[in-house]
Amino acid sequence: xxxxxxxxxxxxxxxxxxxPTINNSYYFPLTMYDQTRSKAFLPPRLYFSDPxxxxxxxxxxxxxxxxxxxxxxxxxxxxxxxxxxxxRDWCRNPLGKDSKALDVAYNPYYExxxxxxxxxxxxxxxxxxxxxxxxxxxxxVKMYDTKVAGVQTYQGGKVNTWTENNPSQTKEIGELLTCxxxxxxxxxxxxxxxxxxxxxxxxxxxxxxxxxxxxLFKETEPDQVFLQGKPFRFSAMIYGSWRVVNWLPAMAGxxxxxxxxxxxxxxxxxxxxxxxxFESQNNYDGRPLKGVFVSFSTFEVxxxxxxxxxxxxxxIIKNPAQATTVGSISPWYEEDMKSAVxxxxxxxxxxxxxxxxxxxxxxIPIQLTPAIxxxxxxxxxxxxxxxxxxxxxxxxxxxxxxxxxxQPAKRGEATFETLNLGTLSFRTGPDSSSEFASxxxxxxxxxxxxxxxxxxLFDFVITDPATxxxxxxxxxxxxxxxxxxxxxxxxxxxxMILTDEKGLYGEEGDDPDEGYMSFSEQKQPCRxxxxxxxKPIVQPIEIYIAEYIVPxxxxxxxxxxxxxxxxxVADTDIVHLVSNQIKIKNTAVYYFVYKGQxxxxxxxxxxxxxxxxxxxxxxxxxxxxxxxxxxxxxxPNHPEYAPPTFExxxxxxxxxxxxxxxxxxxxxPFTKEAWENGIMAGxxxxxxxxxxxDDVLYMGRSRELSRSQRELILAWAKKYE
Numbered sequence: 001x002x003x004x005x006x007x008x009x010x011x012x013x014x015x016x017x018x019x020p021t022i023n024n025s026y027y028f029p030l031t032m033y034d035q036t037r038s039k040a041f042l043p044p045r046l047y048f049s050d051p052x053x054x055x056x057x058x059x060x061x062x063x064x065x066x067x068x069x070x071x072x073x074x075x076x077x078x079x080x081x082x083x084x085x086x087x088r089d090w091c092r093n094p095l096g097k098d099s100k101a102l103d104v105a106y107n108p109y110y111e112x113x114x115x116x117x118x119x120x121x122x123x124x125x126x127x128x129x130x131x132x133x134x135x136x137x138x139x140x141v142k143m144y145d146t147k148v149a150g151v152q153t154y155q156g157g158k159v160n161t162w163t164e165n166n167p168s169q170t171k172e173i174g175e176l177l178t179c180x181x182x183x184x185x186x187x188x189x190x191x192x193x194x195x196x197x198x199x200x201x202x203x204x205x206x207x208x209x210x211x212x213x214x215x216l217f218k219e220t221e222p223d224q225v226f227l228q229g230k231p232f233r234f235s236a237m238i239y240g241s242w243r244v245v246n247w248l249p250a251m252a253g254x255x256x257x258x259x260x261x262x263x264x265x266x267x268x269x270x271x272x273x274x275x276x277x278f279e280s281q282n283n284y285d286g287r288p289l290k291g292v293f294v295s296f297s298t299f300e301v302x303x304x305x306x307x308x309x310x311x312x313x314x315x316i317i318k319n320p321a322q323a324t325t326v327g328s329i330s331p332w333y334e335e336d337m338k339s340a341v342x343x344x345x346x347x348x349x350x351x352x353x354x355x356x357x358x359x360x361x362x363x364i365p366i367q368l369t370p371a372i373x374x375x376x377x378x379x380x381x382x383x384x385x386x387x388x389x390x391x392x393x394x395x396x397x398x399x400x401x402x403x404x405x406x407q408p409a410k411r412g413e414a415t416f417e418t419l420n421l422g423t424l425s426f427r428t429g430p431d432s433s434s435e436f437a438s439x440x441x442x443x444x445x446x447x448x449x450x451x452x453x454x455x456x457l458f459d460f461v462i463t464d465p466a467t468x469x470x471x472x473x474x475x476x477x478x479x480x481x482x483x484x485x486x487x488x489x490x491x492x493x494x495x496m497i498l499t500d501e502k503g504l505y506g507e508e509g510d511d512p513d514e515g516y517m518s519f520s521e522q523k524q525p526c527r528x529x530x531x532x533x534x535k536p537i538v539q540p541i542e543i544y545i546a547e548y549i550v551p552x553x554x555x556x557x558x559x560x561x562x563x564x565x566x567x568x569v570a571d572t573d574i575v576h577l578v579s580n581q582i583k584i585k586n587t588a589v590y591y592f593v594y595k596g597q598x599x600x601x602x603x604x605x606x607x608x609x610x611x612x613x614x615x616x617x618x619x620x621x622x623x624x625x626x627x628x629x630x631x632x633x634x635x636p637n638h639p640e641y642a643p644p645t646f647e648x649x650x651x652x653x654x655x656x657x658x659x660x661x662x663x664x665x666x667x668x669p670f671t672k673e674a675w676e677n678g679i680m681a682g683x684x685x686x687x688x689x690x691x692x693x694d695d696v697l698y699m700g701r702s703r704e705l706s707r708s709q710r711e712l713i714l715a716w717a718k719k720y721e
Contacts, residue, residue: 001343002260002293002336003457004374004386006154007281009216009274009329010455011181013146014411015298017196018139018320021132022091022660023702025202029073029117030110030125032087033660035202036070036552036587037626038704040659042087043077044130046106046113050074053116057108071552073117078103084658084665091131091662092311120558133305134319136663139701141183141194141209143325147219148179150453154284157382159459172277179226180219181327187215187222193696194234197703199503199621200550204250205589205611206621208503208703209234209257212696214294216274216329227274227329229266231259231294232519233694235339235502238617240369240391243299245355245419246400251301254369256391260338262291278331284378287333295341296327297390297456299448300416304409316666322411326390328455337500337529339519341388343374344534345496346478349597349615352487354394354421354480359401368392368480368489370617373426375471375534382461383468385437387426390456394419394441395448418443418451423481424489428474432486436460436467475533496531497543497592497618504577504620506586507707508627512578516622521690525574526620528592536571543569544593545577546603548613549585557606561591564603577622584624592618625706628652634715644716646676653709657700664700678720685717 025031029047033040048054051065051074063076080102081090096107110125118125129135151162151173162168164177180187183194193212198204210233218224234257243254263269278289302322304310311317332338353365369392377383395416401407408414421441427434437460440446462468478490504516504526515523530537546561569575578586591613593603604612613619630652633644650658650670658670668674675681687699688710699705 001341001374001376002332003258003295003328003330003341003388004343004376005285005293005331005333006152006159007278007330008152008455008457009148009176009179010150010152010327010453011146011296011329012149012324012326012452013181014144015146015296015323015325016140016142016144016320017298017323018137018142018318019134019196020137020139020661020663021134022130022662023201024132024204026132027123027125027128027130028121029113030130032130033202034552035200036550036584036624038656038706040656042084042655042659043079043082044087044090045075045077046109047071047073047075047117048113049116053112054109057112059108061105063109068552076109078106080106084670087659088662091135092129094127094129094308096126121556128308129311131311133303133310134321135311136316136318136666137320138663139195139197140192140320141196141211142192142320143182146181146325148177148181148216149326150455151176152454152457152459153281154384157461157463159384159461161454163453172273172280175218175273176226176277178218178220179216181329182215183211183213184215185213186228187217187225195696195701197701199505199623200587200589201702201704203550203556204239205613206503206619207236210694210696210698211259214261227266227272227292229261229269229292231261231265232338234259234294235500237341238370238391238614239611241611241614242357242366243369243391243393244301244395244397244416245366246357246359247397248357248360248401251303253301254298254391256295256297256341256388258293258295258339258341260291260293260332260336262332263289266292274329282331285331285333287335289331290334290336291332293330293332293336294327295390296325298323298325299395300324302408302410302413306407306409316663326452326456328457337498339500339502340498340529341372342496342498342529342531343372343388344476344531345493345616346371346373346387346476346490347493347616348490349493351489351491352480354482354489355419359403361403368394368478370614371478371490373476373492377468377472380465380468381463383471385426385460385462385471387437387439387458388456389439389451389458393451393456394421396420416448418446418448421480421482425479425481427477427479428470430477430488432479434470436462436471472533492533493594493616494532494596495537495541495594497528497594497616499526499528499575499620501526502620504622505625505703506578506582506622507625508582508584510582512576512580512582517693519694521693526577528569528571528573528575530569530571538570540568540570540573542566542595544595544601544603545575546591546593547577548589548591548606550587550589557589560605561603562588577620582624584626586622587624588622589613590620590622592620625704626708627706628708630708630712630715634711643719644712646672649675649712649716652712653705656704661700661702681717681720684713688713
């Protein structure tokens with residue numbers, strides 16, 4: 001279970017997530033990037049659904065209209081934007097607002113695209129900078145002012161929550177309450193070792209956080225370290241779109257990130273104060289400790305995305321997403337997943353909304369984000385029922401989103417508090433007589449500070465044998481007692497289907513039976529975990545695998561699944577995502593659906609208001625690296641052999657980072673003078689070594705380097721050996 005086990009150390013503080021935004025393709029049909037082929041476009045491309053649309057634009061400049069056979073659209077190139085210097089300036093300035101802009105003649109084409117594909121896929125081009133809101137993002141994830149807010153133990157049939165205002169009498173817990181937490185190289189270095197990389201770059205669906213160090217230490221004496229270790233990469237469970245019910249996505253959103261640290265990745269683990277504390281508190285479980293489970297969620301998200309003049313004045317503008325983080329450290333045992341939380345999935349599919357958002361001059365019904373529950377049976381007369389509300393706890397923002405108003409964009413410009421929702425009633429049936437637990441969702445009984453101190457986890461000790469038996473054998477219903485009325489807001493899914501291998505990477509042409517990269521350069525299969533009412537499914541069930549192919553040079557899939565097939569699977573079985581050879585078109589989202597999940601088993605389109613795949617979180621993402629023939633540069637026996645020049649390296653490798661991730665070029669400009677030497681070649685060779693794939697040092701941070709590109713790098717570096 002990981003997250004639900006005792007003891008737990010809960011921390012909260014600040015987190016900055018410095019995501020890049022050019023790769024989002026947010027303004028598609030205008031784009032500089034093809035995510036499926038990891039290819040940069042310079043000049044940028046402007047796409048249309050029909051060639052007749054640009055042909056009818058007046059006044060015309062007679063651009064060449066090109067058919068993109070990969071995505072079926074037509075495009076023109078924004079030809080005046082044909083150098084990196086021009087691109088940088090163009091990305092920073094709102095389109096269509098400068099009568100002297102290099103691309104002024106393209107304004108009618110931008111307007112035509114806005115009325116065409118822009119209505120379906122993207123945001124308005126006119127008036128917005130193509131670089132979006134954080135074009136200089138370096139992918140770093142930084143925690144600071146993050147302190148232990150509470151410690152929870154289970155003793156004598158009682159869950160105890162120890163905080164600064166309710167300190168424990170034991171020395172160990174007292175010391176833990178003085179600790180801080182971060183992801184830095186060492187406790188007091190200030191240098192983060194964490195980077196975020198979305199498996200499919202243009203989509204906010206799933207991301208890994210690769211991290212090289214986790215630190216728990218005494219805040220006033222950083223040399224007193226309670227835990228330091230290298231985790232597996234953090235995996236996002238699901239993204240919630242509407243935690244802040246009176247705001248708009250993505251600022252209204254949330255996520256929980258999960259990882260674990262095995263004992264052999266904790267230096268001197270036998271001397272670790274945290275490990276000693278965990279082992280001393282293990283009287284209710286008894287299993288040998290395998291390591292440490294670490295998770296954190298994001299609250300109170302600010303993204304400064306509403307100011308079209310953001311990039312003025314000149315210079316590198318640092319504009320990370322700013323948020324609050326709330327996390328937990330708990331024991332990790334042999335049966336636990338290493339980057340996911342198993343239990344009982346309480347989902348909002350086919351339930352009623354808890355709030356109506358009217359901030360954008362509309363009425364958007366807001367459902368409660370799915371939650372995960374656990375029922376830990378200790379004996380016939382004792383169990384602990386726990387609910388993780390870390391992704392679900394609803395908040396109100398002050399001030400709320402208002403159309404045509406300057407929106408809060410940075411930390412401190414708004415305040416947050418628990419939504420005054422009412423009571424969540426947990427039952428084993430629709431009738432109120434089956435209630436066995438309840439949570440007061442209001443700022444008086446559960447203000448955010450209290451919820452943070454318990455890691456957003458709510459626990460109920462149950463001693464009635466009949467109730468324990470009923471919870472074990474019946475599905476859970478969650479009713480909201482809201483404004484004097486009762487409505488179903490969450491219901492346990494028939495099956496909880498999840499995987500540790502949620503973010504997968506494969507090479508075009510490889511055999512899928514060899515597996516994929518997920519945690520490191522070592523390949524492994526995609527293995528499903530399947531639970532029903534919290535228990536592993538031993539007998540195979542038939543599930544649907546729905547493949548949503550990621551569109552070339554665009555954003556989200558716009559229709560229903562491209563392919564659907566079935567497979568018989570039980571808990572821990574391998575699921576087959578690809579047959580024969582891995583192809584570029586297998587860059588996709590794979591949604592695992594049990595029979596009966598949707599009416600008539602019709603799996604819906606991808607782009608619903610909360611994303612179809614977030615109904616349950618039962619999905620995996622696969623990115624396929626394109627294979628390209630570089631034999632004439634890498635094989636001395638090739639009839640046209642010539643070692644790769646800087647010009648070749650730029651076009652085939654470096655251009656992507658120059659165009660799409662410009663912060664790298666601001667630090668190390670991609671010029672022949674700077675890069676055509678043995679020092680840089682040796683550094684690139686070292687930093688692109690697959691053995692570093694799960695490390696903060698790996699290049700490129702976006703994890704878009706193919707095997708064939710790596711071979712080209714080796715051939716380039718060999719010239720200087």
